[in-house]
Amino acid sequence: MSSTAGDSTTHRGRSDHPPQRWWFASTAIPLIVVTIGPLSHVLSIASLVSPWRITLPNGGRGLDDLGVGIADPQWEIISNIISLIFGLAGNVLLLLNFVGRVRYIVALPLATLCWVLSSVILIAIELAMHIYVPPEPPADIYSQGFWHAVLASCFYFFGSVLLMINMLGYLRGHYSQKLDLDDDQRTLILQTMMFFFWLAGGAGVFCALEGFTYADALYYADVSVLTIGFGDFAPKTDGGRGFLFIFQLLGIVFLSLVISSISRFAASIGADKIIRKHQLHAREATVGRAVSNESELRSRLGLPQRSNKTAAVDSERRRSSLAKYGRFEFVGRTVTFREHRAQGGSSSSNGIERDKRRARASGEERRKQRRQKLLLLPEEKDRFEAMRQIQDDTRRWKQYWALAAALLAFFALWCFGALVFMMTEARSLDLKYFDALYFCWVALLTIGYGDISPRSNIGKPFFIVWSLLAVPIVTVLIQEMFSTVVTAFNLGTFIFADWTIMPRKGVLDDFLAAHPSFRGFLNHWQQRRRIAGGFTVHNPADPGQKLDGNSTSFSTREGITPAPTMSENEENNATTSKSIAKPSVEADTEQALARQLAIAIKSVAHDLRCTPPRRYSFEEWAQFTKLIRFSRPTTHSEEDKTEEEGEREEDEEEGLVEWDWIGDNSPMLADVAEAEWVLDRLCESLARYMQRLLEAR
Template sequence: MNEDKVEPRSTEKKSLGKWVQSHFHPRPADDDGPQDWWVASTAIPLIAATSAPLANLMSIIALVMPWKSKLLGRTDSSGAQVQELMRDPRWCIALNATSLACGIAGNIFLLFNFTRTMRYIIALPASIILWCLSTAILIGITAATHIYDSPVPPDETYSQAYWSAVIAAALYFLLTVILMINMWGYVRGHYPQYFALTDGQRTLILQTTAFVVWLLIGAAIFHAVIDISFADALYFSDVTILTLGYGDITPPTSVGKGLVFPYAVMGIIILGLVVGSIHDFARELQYDNVVRKHVERKRQATIQHSISLEPGSEAPHLDFTPKNLRKSGKRSTIDAFSLVGRPKVLIMREEKDRFDAMRAIQYETVLFRRWYNLVLSLIMFGIVWTCGAVVFWKLEDITYFDALYFGFCSLLTIGYGDFTPTTNASRPFFIVWSLISIPTMTVLISEMSDTIVLAFKHATSVFADWTVLPHSGKYRKFLRRFPTIYAALQRREEKRRVAQGFHVGVDDAENGTSHPHNSSEHPPARSIEELASEPDTASGNASGAASSGFQLAQQLAYAIQRTTKDVVAGDPKRYSYEEWVAFTRLIRFTDPSPDRVEIHEDDYGILNWDWIGKTSPMLATETEPEWVLNRLCESLIRYIDIQARNASTTRDEDEPTLRKQREIRFEDE
C-alpha cells in the first residue's frame, strides 16, 4: 500500500520536472550564444535604470512634505492658491519612509546587477520584490488616507506630496512589471543572466542619476533661499534647467538670483549629456535591430532576383560565398570565373553589377533609416504631446485646445507663461512629463535635421549652383546635352580666343587634365574594358619581378597616405568602383597563398570578399576609408614579412658560397 501511495507522487514529480525542463531554459552568464527579445534584454533594463531615480525623487517629495493642505482663500502671483500645510499622522510618515527605503534599495540592487557585483539571479528578484513592496505600501497609505483621513472640502485639499506618492506608486509598479518581463525572457532562454549593456548605456544610467540628484540639490537650495515649499522648489528647478522660463515662480532676492547662474549652467550641461546619450542609445538599437535586418532582407532579395534571372534553376556560378570558393579551391570571384574559361571583361561587368546593386541597397537604406527615425520620433512626440494634454485638460480648468497649446509651447521650450500648471496634482505630473517629453522633442528636432533640413539644404545648394553661385563648368556640362547649341558656343569661343591671341582648340582644362577628379587622389572614371585590360596583379604575389613588386609597394604607400587623409577628414566617403579595383589590387598583390588556393582570411586580415555577400565591405560597421585603410596596412605587413623571408632565404643560400670564399682567402694568405 505504501508503494501505491508513493508511485503517483513520484509520477507527478517527474511530469512536473519534464514540464519545467520543456518550458524553462535559463542560460549561464558565460553563454555567448545568439540573443533575441532585444527590447526585453537591452531596452527594458535601461528604462528601469533611468526611471528608478525619478520614482525615488517622487517618493522623496511624498516623504518630506505633508499630504494635506489648507486653502487660505487667495492666490499668489502665479495664479495658484495660497496654502498652509497640515501635519500628517505618524503611521503615514513611517510607512512612507519604509516605502522610500525599499525603493532606494531596489535601485541599488539594480545597479549591483549592472556592475555584476551581484549575481543576476539574486539581484533582479531583489529589485522586483523591493519595488513591489514600495508599490504596495504607497497604494496602501494613499488608500487609507483617502478613506480614513481625507481632506474636508472646500477648505482642505491634497497637497503636491500626496499626488507625488501616487505618481511614485505608478512608476514603481511600471518598473516591477518590466523587470518581470526581463526575468521571464531569461528563464525562457532568450538571453543569458546578465545585462549586456555598452559603456555608453552605462554612462547614460550615471548621467540620469546625476541629473536627478542635481534636481534634488536645487530643490533643497531654493526651498531655503526663496522660501517656498520643497515641491515648488523642485518645480522651479525643473523649469529652470529645461529653459522654459514661465515666470510663475522667480527668485526675489539677490542671493536667489545669483544662485541661478551656476545652477542653470550645470543643469543644462547635464541635461545635454542625458539627451545626447538617449539619442545615441535609440540610434544604436535601431541600427542593430531594425536597419541591419532591413539591409539583410534587401540583400537576400537582390540575390534571389539575380539567381532567378539566370537561365537554369541552379545558377551555380552566382554563389560567391567564401565557403563555396574554398571548396572549389578558387582564389577569388574573378579567378573562379577565369578557371571556367569566361572572358575577364564579362566577369568584371558582373562584379560591377554586384557592386552597383550593393551601393543601391546602401543608398536605399540611408533613406529608410532617416525616414524611419523621423516617423518614429513623430509618433513618440504625438503620443507624449496629446496624452499629456489630456491630463492637463482634466487637472487644470482649461479647454483641450489650450492644453495642446500649453504642451506644445512647453515641448519647444517657448514658455510664454500665459498657461502654467497651478493645481497640486498638475505640478508633480508636469515634472515627470517634462523630463520625458523635452528629450523626445530634442530627438525629433535632430531627426528632422537629418531629413527635412538636409533636403532643404540640398535644394538651396542646387538652386545656388544654377543662379547666384554657379560652379565652374556647371552650364557647360548641361549644354553638352545639346550638340548644336554647344558647337555654336564653341565656335564663338574660338573666335574670341583668336581675337585675343590665344591658341585655337580645346585647352588642357577642357581636356580634363587639370580637373580635380583626374588627379592622383581622384582617378578618372574608366570603362570595364580599360580595367580588364590592365595586368591582374592580384593573381601574383610579392615573390614576382622585383621592379613590379617595388612599384606596387610604392603605390601601396601612396594609397595608405590617401586613405589616412580620408579617415582623418571624418567624412563618410564612399569610393567609386574604379577606386575599389585599384585598392583590391594593392590588397591582394601580397597574397601568400600557394598554388592559387583561395584564402578568405589569413593571419594578417581579410584578402577576398564578395560585394553582395555577408563579407561585403559595404556591410561593415566601419566607414569605407577605415575598412580600406585596415586592409592596406595588412597588405603592407604581408609585403614586409615576405621580403624578410626572401632575404633570409637568400642569406641561407649564399652562406656556403661565402664560407668557401673565406676558406680560399685563408689558404692564399
C-alpha cells in the same frame, strides 16, 4: 546582453553582430530602468516631505497654491520611508550588477522585488488614505505630495515590469547575464543620476531660502533648469537669486549632457537594430529575386530545365525555347515574366502545360514565384552595384524613418499632454483643448509666456514628469529635422542661387555631367540642326569624332560645354584611385604587387579623413582584393599550385572577389567605414608578406 564576437570568416568587426532577438530586453531595458530610477526617487522624496492633504481657503473656492497642509498619520510617514528605502536599494543593486560587483542572478531578482515592494507599499498607502482618512470636500483636497506618490508608484511598477521582461529573456537563454556597457551607456547612467541629484538638491535649497514648499520648489527648479520660466514662481531673496546663478549654470550643463547621451543611445539603438534589420530584409529580398544564369531563371520560374541536347543550341534557339512559356520584359536589371494563358483545343498548348506541370513542385507557390520580378545579376559587378543600391536606399530610409518616429513621438506627447492639462486644470483655469495645446506648445519650445501655467496640485507634478520627457524628444526632433528637412532646404537654396541671383561658374557643366540623358538629347538636337543646315555630321576619316555626338570637339563647336574639369585636389585623388584600380602591367610580379600595396596603404590612410566617408568603386575593390590575397601562404603541391594560380589569375582578370556582395559576409556590411576595413586588410597582407620574406632568409 553582450555582442557576439565577430567571426574571422565574415571579414567584419567584432561588434558587427549584436543580438537580433530580444535586443530591447537585453540592452535597452536595463538602461531605461536605471534612467527612470532616479526620477522615481525624486518623486518619492517629494511625497515623503509634503503633506498629502490640504485645506483650501474660502470653503474650497480658493486656489490650490493657498492651501494649508493637514498633518499626515504616523503610519503613512513610516510606510513612505520604507517604500523609499526599497526603491533606493533596488537601484543600488542594479548599479552593482552593472559594475560587476553582484551577479546578475542575484541582483536582478532582488532589484525587481525591491521595486515591486516599493510600488505596492505606495499604492497601499494611497488606498488606505482614501479609505480611512480622505480629504473632506469641498474644503479639503489632495496635495501635490499625494500626486507625487501616485506618479512614483507608477514608475516603480513600470520599472519592475521591465526588469521581469529582462529576466524572462535571460531565463529563456536569449542573452548572457553580463551586460557590457560602452562609454556612452555608462555616461548616461552617471549623468542621469547627477542631474536628478542636482534637481532634488536644488529644490531643497530653494525651499530653505525662499520659503517654498518642497513640492513647489521642485516645480520651480524644473521650470528654471529647462529655461521655461513661466513667472508664477521667482526668487525674491538675495540668497535665492545668488544660488540661482550656480544652480542654473550647472543644471543646464547636466541637462545638456543627459540629452546628448540619450540622443546617442537612441541613435545607436536605431542604427544597430531597426536600420540593420531593414537592410537585412532588403538584402534577403534581393537575394531571393536574384538570378545569374538561365538555369537559375528556369528554376525560379518553375520551368523545365534544358536537356543536354537543347543546351548545345545557340542563344537564339534558347530564347525561343523560353518564349514558348511566356513573355520576358527587361527594365534595367529587372526581369518580369508573364506566362501565356492556356488556350483550349491546342495540342501544342497541352504539351506546354504538361511540361509546366511536370516542373512544378507546388502549383500555387510556383505561380506566386512567376508573378514576381526577378533581378538579373550575371556578373560580380552587378551584385556589387545591387549592394550599393541597397546601401543608398537604406540610408534614405533611415533619414525619413528617424524623422517620422521623432515627429510621431512629438505629436503624441503634445496632444496627450494637452488632454491631461485640460482635465487637471479644469477647476483652476477652465482650459479648452485648444488652450491646452497652446500651453503645451509654449512649454515644449521653452518659450514660457506665463499667461498659462499649471496651478492645480495634480498639474504641477505631472508637468515635472511631462517636461522632463519632452526635452529629449524635442531635441531629437530638431536634430532629425536638421539632417533631413533643413539640409534639403539649404541644398535647394544653394541650387536656386547658383542658377539665379548668384550664378556659379560651371553650374551648367555640372548639370549636364549629372544628367547624361539630357546631354545626349541636346547633342541629338544639335545633330539634327546640323543636318538641316547642310553640315557634315561625321567625317569617317576623323577617328576622334564619334557618331553618338558625345565627343568633346563636337560638343564644343556646337556650344555645349564639355564636362567640368576637376580641381587640383580632386584630380590628385582621382589619379591615386586610378593608379590603384588600374595597375601597370608589371603588377603581375610579387615585388610589384608589394609596391602597389604600399601605395594603396598610403592612399587608403588618406581616405580615412574624408567627410563623408569614402566609398570605393568596384574596380578599386577588385584591386584591393588582389593586394589582400597575393600574400596568402600556399601549401599545395606544384601541380595544384599551378592550377590554383591559373584560377586566381583568371579571377583577378575578371575582377572577382572572395565574398558575396549581397551576402552575410559582405565587407560592405562592416560596422566601420570602407577605408578603415580595407586598411586593416591591407596591413594584414603587408604583415604576411614581411613574414614570408623573413622566413625565406
